[in-house]
Amino acid sequence: MFGKKIRTPEEIVNKCHAALERLRVDRSSTKDEESCTKYFGEMRSALLGEGPNATEAAVQTLVKEANKVGLIGQIVSHLPYLPFETRKDAAAVFNCIVRTPVNGHDIVAEELSENPQILQAIACGYENPDVALTFGAMLRDMCRHETLVRKILHSECFWKMFDYMQLQTFEIASDASATFREALTRHKDIASEFLSANYDQFIKKYTELLEKGNYVTRRQSLKLLGEILLDSANVNVMLKYVGEVENLCLMMNLLRDESKSIQFEAFHIFKVFVANPNKPASVGMILSKNKAKLITYLEEFQTDREDEAFQQERGMLLKLLSELEEPE
Structure with missing residues (x-):
């Protein structure tokens, strides 16, 4: 009889919207800050399948109402001013609302895609x-x-x-x-x-x-x-990249970097220049001119690395380099 009042999805969204509007005018309002914390928590629970508003119908109603009042834009503009824990709930609500379709349509994502100001702010x-870090997580979620x-x-x-x-x-x-x-x-x-x-x-x-x-x-x-x-x-x-001499020279320099990890990653790109059967003449000429030095270097290149696939590729690369025409 005196149990906790269960708010409808529309009520939660509109009360949160109103509290955020008041906070926009007065950032020091502790009462409205606490209200936002409460409402974002309730929305997060519903969107993640918890609590009385966790039904599919209630969630879709929540998403539609959030889209209607522009809650996504409010979250983005207010996020820097919310308490840390509230920020986490607000970001979770943002991510869930964006990825939740309504009747098969991604209404919030579509609306967001037409709002470059919000995308830029994020x-x-x-x-x-x-x-x-919070905005970064939101941006990665949007990339889905x-x-x-x-x-x-x-x-x-x-x-x-x-x-x-x-x-x-x-x-x-x-x-x-x-x-x-x-x-x-x-x-x-x-x-x-x-x-x-x-x-x-x-x-x-x-x-x-x-x-x-x-x-x-x-x-x-x-x-x-x-x-x-x-x-x-x-x-x-890839074909355009390995056809350019500047990129080849960059990878040859990175092959000799003081970091073995960078050398290793450069190796996997350098091998494509060598393996390309349709090398431009300029790329072939650079490889031919440096053939002897490259072979000498690669013969001792990370021979202690316990990676069978890499060692096979190194052997293949040495063979391809040895087959290059001698420079004139």
């Missing part, structure tokens, strides 16, 4: 250390959705990821690298389309990263580049 969240990852890749804010991956705060830089990887590998056909359309700009910025980045960024980026180039979805990008 991506630029890396510039605020207090919420960088094809429409959203296409928008992210083709936005100006994506290019800022190259700067975020070099931030001095290790955790934030690593998180940005994880998001960068997710955007370029989750939906390979979309990523391939982006890379083909933006090849020159992408490779220019990527080369700067490999030449000037810190050790961790260089190692992670080199590994990702190898995965991208060796993926069948990116065959056209």
